[in-house]
Amino acid sequence: MDWFTAPEYWTSRLVFQRALAGVYLVAFLSAALQFRALIGERGMLPVPLFAARVPFRRAPSLFLLHYSDRFFAACAWTGCAVAAALAAGLDSRLPLWAGMLLWLVPWLLYLSIVNVGQTWYAFGWESLLLEVGFLAVFLGNDEVAPPIVVLFLLRWVLFRVEFGAGLIKMRGDDCWRKLTCLDFHHETQPMPGPLSWFFHHLPAPAHRVEVAANHVTQLVVPVLLFAPQPVATAAASLMIVTQLWLVLSGNFSWLNWITIVLAASALALPSDAPSSVPAAPLWYEVVVSAVAVLLVALSYRPVANMVSRRQIMNRSFDPLHLVNTYGAFGSVSRVRYEVVIEGTADDVPREDSDWREYEFKGKPGDPRRRPRQFAPYHLRLDWLMWFAALSPAYADSWFGGLVERLLENDRDTLRLLRRSPFPPDEPPRFVRARLFRYRYTSWRELRETGAWWERTYVREYLPPTRLSGVAQRS
Structure with a gap:
């Protein structure tokens, strides 16, 4: 019996990988179409000026080694192409090591973009995409069943995303404790969507239910991710429903979608794994185990921040954005x-x-x-x-x-x-x-x-x- 892998998550891995590639595609497309005005050579915050004052060790990036608008565009469009190839399943047709390298390409390219993006890229979903994208490198392809430790680490990320957001709300604005924040939030959120006006005009009791359900989903349900199946699937499904509610009520970039992608990795879906899957090669077990030890060690500061009364949200504690802390809307604008x-x-x-x-x-x-x-x-x-x-x-x-x-x-x-x-x-x-x-x-x-x-x-x-x-x- 293979202790290292979980063949029953074969389909869950497939859904996760293809959906994550779709998020990568959107992220690179956003960069390719907007960078010139924002961080280009004649942009509002030009990368060359940033590179002149920031050392490579603080912000590892290809663009600190060389920058031109043409080079940036080539990297962004390459990211789009690789993401599209991953969404189409190219990694499954490659040897295990080559599939891992293919997943490493968008991570390296997007890390390079985020680390020179300055204010324009100072959002939690940028670090979240990098953290999840790094784990995807080690999730394997059709040559091996999904490693249990990587599946656990994906749930660990999802737990920190939801639980951290729940804690910062309870510690922050008292409207979260009074269940009144959504009396204002649908109107004052950064960028309302086409249904936000209607959400705002829901009856006050409905807003109370929304907030209460949010607290349950973010403070109670995440713990159940680590319970045996089918409890973990039920917990992940509740998170997906909550995130879809947020998708309908506002424009939060890909934050909701990548959270849904994370939750999909915890679902016990009907597996179409081959009847006989080779055991994971020894080199793969060693690499994955070493990465897991590193990520657990790097979790110390994000966890210390999460349990602190002075919790801060959306902070990366290492220049590679490997393990981060998350949270949103600790305070809600009234006007x-x-x-x-x-x-x-x-x-x-x-x-x-x-x-x-x-x-x-x-x-x-x-x-x-x-x-x-x-x-x-x-x-x-x-x-x-x-x-x-x-x-x-x-x-x-x-x-x-x-x-x-x-x-x-x-x-x-x-x-x-x-x-x-x-x-x-x-x-x-x-x-x-x-x-x-x-x-x-x-x-x-x-x-x-x-x-x-x-x-x-x-x-x-x-x-x-x-x-x-x-x-x-x-």
């Missing part, structure tokens, strides 16, 4: 603010000038425009605009660069937007930003006006600025 950016072609900017609004793809802007579904695709600028509205400090490093590029009608920057109000060859003379308070309309207001949002001017965020010098924000 939604949005930064609205406008430009004018007038020579002298006045209040009554012809100010035209830039439209973003995902973040709220035009009150009559219904929020769209973008997740698992990640609109990085839209997400950072949400943080900018919370406090100008969140945008100190990049907002001035954004305004400068809008004044130039920079093609790559405009591609991040839904619509620019100015023709490509006629950039605005001035750009300004204003802060508005947004709230969902009521059922009656929606019927009468067709508007999903009602917005109220709060204050100036950035005074009219011209290309000769970007003024300081107020």
